[in-house]
Amino acid sequence: MRVVLAEDLFLLRDGLVRMLEAYDFEIAAAVESGPELTKALAELKPDVAVVDVRLPPSHTDEGLQCALTARRDRPGLPVLVLSQHVEQLYARELLADGNGGIGYLLKDRVFDADQFIDAVRRVAAGGTAMDPQVISQLLSRRSVDEPMGALTPREREVMELMAQGRSNGAIAAQMVVTERAVAKHTSNIFSKLGLPVSDDDNRRVLAVLAYLDRG
Amino acid sequence: MRSAESRVRTALRSGGRAFVLSFEALAGSAVLFILSLLSFTLILLGVGLVTTPWLTQAVRKHANRRRLLAAQWSDIRVPVPYRPFPKDVRDGFTGQVERTTLIMKDPATWRDLRWLLLDMTAGFVLLVFCWALLVYPVEGLVLAAGLWRVFEDDTYWYAFVPVDSQLTGLAAAALGVVLFHVGVRASRPLLRLHFVLARSALAPAPEELAQRIDRLTETRHEAVDTAASELRRIERDLHDGAQARLVAMGMNLGTIEALIEKDPAQAKKLLAMTRTSSAEALTELRDLVRGIHPPVLAERGLGDAVKALALRLPITSEVTVELPGRAEAPVESAAYFAVSESLTNVVKHAGADRMWVDVHHAEGMLRISVTDNGKGGATIGAGSGLSGIERRLGTFDGVLAVSSPAGGPTMVTMEIPCALS
Numbered sequence: 267m268r269v270v271l272a273e274d275l276f277l278l279r280d281g282l283v284r285m286l287e288a289y290d291f292e293i294a295a296a297v298e299s300g301p302e303l304t305k306a307l308a309e310l311k312p313d314v315a316v317v318d319v320r321l322p323p324s325h326t327d328e329g330l331q332c333a334l335t336a337r338r339d340r341p342g343l344p345v346l347v348l349s350q351h352v353e354q355l356y357a358r359e360l361l362a363d364g365n366g367g368i369g370y371l372l373k374d375r376v377f378d379a380d381q382f383i384d385a386v387r388r389v390a391a392g393g394t395a396m397d398p399q400v401i402s403q404l405l406s407r408r409s410v411d412e413p414m415g416a417l418t419p420r421e422r423e424v425m426e427l428m429a430q431g432r433s434n435g436a437i438a439a440q441m442v443v444t445e446r447a448v449a450k451h452t453s454n455i456f457s458k459l460g461l462p463v464s465d466d467d468n469r470r471v472l473a474v475l476a477y478l479d480r481g
Numbered sequence: 482m483r484s485a486e487s488r489v490r491t492a493l494r495s496g497g498r499a500f501v502l503s504f505e506a507l508a509g510s511a512v513l514f515i516l517s518l519l520s521f522t523l524i525l526l527g528v529g530l531v532t533t534p535w536l537t538q539a540v541r542k543h544a545n546r547r548r549l550l551a552a553q554w555s556d557i558r559v560p561v562p563y564r565p566f567p568k569d570v571r572d573g574f575t576g577q578v579e580r581t582t583l584i585m586k587d588p589a590t591w592r593d594l595r596w597l598l599l600d601m602t603a604g605f606v607l608l609v610f611c612w613a614l615l616v617y618p619v620e621g622l623v624l625a626a627g628l629w630r631v632f633e634d635d636t637y638w639y640a641f642v643p644v645d646s647q648l649t650g651l652a653a654a655a656l657g658v659v660l661f662h663v664g665v666r667a668s669r670p671l672l673r674l675h676f677v678l679a680r681s682a683l684a685p686a687p688e689e690l691a692q693r694i695d696r697l698t699e700t701r702h703e704a705v706d707t708a709a710s711e712l713r714r715i716e717r718d719l720h721d722g723a724q725a726r727l728v729a730m731g732m733n734l735g736t737i738e739a740l741i742e743k744d745p746a747q748a749k750k751l752l753a754m755t756r757t758s759s760a761e762a763l764t765e766l767r768d769l770v771r772g773i774h775p776p777v778l779a780e781r782g783l784g785d786a787v788k789a790l791a792l793r794l795p796i797t798s799e800v801t802v803e804l805p806g807r808a809e810a811p812v813e814s815a816a817y818f819a820v821s822e823s824l825t826n827v828v829k830h831a832g833a834d835r836m837w838v839d840v841h842h843a844e845g846m847l848r849i850s851v852t853d854n855g856k857g858g859a860t861i862g863a864g865s866g867l868s869g870i871e872r873r874l875g876t877f878d879g880v881l882a883v884s885s886p887a888g889g890p891t892m893v894t895m896e897i898p899c900a901l902s
Contacts, residue, residue, distance in 0.1 A: 319780070320780065327781060350767065350776065351770075353789045353792075355789045355792060374764075
C-alpha cells in the first residue's frame with residue numbers, strides 16, 4: 267500500500283516512515299510542507315495520505331487545507347490527519363463531504379503502533395478513524411440532548427466505538443459480546459438517529475456527522 | 482563686521498517670511514474662519530454636510546502648512562492631533578454624514594477654529610511687526626535724504642517725529658536706524674513668537690494628554706503584572722507537571738534497563754507505565770499550550786477559535802462571526818481569552834441553558850457580545866471575573882459593558898479598537 271506522508275518535524279517524520287515501513291507500507295513520498303504535499307498527492311496518486319495539520323510555510327492549518335483540496339479533486343481520497351490537538355470543528359470539516367476514507371487522530375496515538383496502523387488501514391479502505399477524544403467530548407456533552415438521550419448506555423458505548431470508525435467485529439471484540447449483538451445495537455442506533463438504510467459504511471460516517479452537526 | 486552682515490541677512494529673511502505669511506494669516510485664516518462658521522451653521526440645513534468635510538480638509542491643510550513652516554523656520558514642532566477616518570467610511574451621502582459627525586466630534590476641529598481666529602488677529606499683528614520694523618526705517622532714511630522737502634508746509638509724522646525740516650528729517654533717519662536695529666534683533670524672535678502662539682492654539686490641551694498618559698501607565702502596569710504572573714503559572718505547571726513526569730520516566734527506564742534480563746515481566750509492566758506517563762505528559766503540555774496560545778486561534782483566527790471554544794461547552798450555544806480579516810495577534814489573543822472567561826462565567830454562574838455569541842468588526846471596532854438566558858445579576862466589581870476581563874481589554878483601549886438585570890438575561894459586550902488585515 268502506497269503512502270504519502272507529510273510532517274514537518276524531522277524526528278516524527280523519520281519515526282513514522284520507519285513504523286509504516288515496518289508494517290509493510292510503501293512510502294511513496296515523505297514531505298515537509300504544504301506545497302510539496304499538494305504536488306505529491308496530485309502526481310503520486312497514493313492509496314492513503316498521512317498528514318500533519320500544521321505545516322510550513324504558513325504553520326497554520328495548511329496540511330488540513332491541502333488534504334481537503336486534494337479530496338475535492340479526487341473524492342474519497344483516503345486521508346489520515348494527525349494533530350497535536352483535536353477539535354470538533356476540524357473533524358466536522360473533514361467529514362463534511364460524507365465520503366468516508368477520513369481519519370483524524372491525536373499525534374500521541376502513534377504510541378500504540380498496532381492501533382495506529384489499524385487506523386491507517388481502516389482509512390485506506392474507505393472507513394473512518396476518529397480520535398476517541400473528539401468522540402468522548404461529544405458524548406459527554408450530548409448525552410442529555412435528543413435524540414442522543416434516547417440511546418441506552420449500551421448503545422452509546424457502541425456508538426462511541428462506531429464513531430471512532432471501528433467495524434462491528436472490532437466493537438464486538440472490545441465489548442466482549444457477539445457480532446450479532448453489535449449489529450442489533452447499530453441498527454437500533456441508525457433508526458434512532460433517523461438514518462435511512464443504505465450502504466453500511468457510509469451510514470457509519472453519517473452517524474458521526476449527525477453527532478458533529480449537533481455541535 | 483561679517484557677523485553683523487549675516488545678522489542683518491537673517492533678519493531680512495525672517496522679515497520676508499513674515500511678510501508673505503502675514504497675507505496668509507489675514508486672508509487665509511479669516512476666509513476659512515468665516516466659511517467654517519457658516520458651514521457648521523448650515524449643517525442644520527443639510528448643506529453643511531456637503532461643505533464641512535471639504536472645508537475642514539482645507540482648514541487642516543492650511544494649519545498643516547503653518548506646522549510645516551513652524552518646524553522649518555523656527556524649529557517649533559506643533560503636533561498633528563487629527564483623528565484619522567476609519568477605513569470603512571461609506572461612500573455617498575451616508576458617508577458624508579458619518580464624516581461630518583466624526584469631524585464635529587474631533588476636538589482638533591474646534592482647536593483649529595480657535596486658532597484661525599487667533600491667527601487672523603494676534604498672529605497677524607506679530608507678523609506685521611516682524612517685517613514692518615525692517616521696512617519702516619527705510620522711510621526715515623528717504624525722508625532725511627530729501628523727501629522732507631515735500632512736507633515743509635504740512636508736517637508729516639514719522640512715528641513720533643514731526644518731519645518738516647532737514648534737521649527733523651535727520652532725526653527721523655536716526656529713529657529709523659534705531660528702529661532698524663530693534664528690527665534686526667526682534668524679527669526672528671517675533672516670527673518665533675508667532676509660531677509659539679500657533680502652537681498654543683493648535684496643540685492638544687495638556688489635560689487631554691495627561692489623562693491619556695495616566696490611563697496608559699495604569700494599563701501598562703496591569704499588563705506587565707498579568708504577564709509576570711502568567712509566566713510564573715506556566716513555570717510552576719511545567720515544573721510540577723511535565724517536567725516531573727519526564728524525570729520519573731527517565732528513572733523508570735533506568736529500572737527497566739536493570740530488570741530487562743532478570744525479570745522481563747516486571748520490566749514489561751514498567752514499560753507500559755512509562756508509556757502512560759509519556760502520554761499524560763503530552764496531555765499536560767497540550768493543556769498548557771491551550772492556556773498560552775490556543776492552537777485553533779493560531780491556525781484559524783478569532784472567529785473559528787471562538788466557535789471551537791463554544792463546541793467544548795456543556796451549554797448549547799450559537800456563534801455568529803462576521804470578520805473580514807484577522808486582527809493583530811495580541812488583540813486576537815486578548816479578545817479570545819476575554820470571550821473564554823465570559824463563557825466560563827456563564828457556565829459557572831449564570832444557570833443558563835442557552836447562549837449566543839456574536840463577533841463582528843465595524844467602524845474600526847471589534848465588537849463581541851455574549852448573551853445568555855440565565856438568572857442575571859452579574860456585576861463588574863472587585864473580585865468578579867468580569868473586572869479581570871475589563872483589565873485584559875484595557876491594555877488595548879478596549880471596553881466592557883454588562884447588562885444583567887436580576888432574573889436575566891445577561892449580555893456582556895466587549896469592544897476593542899483595531900484594524901483587520
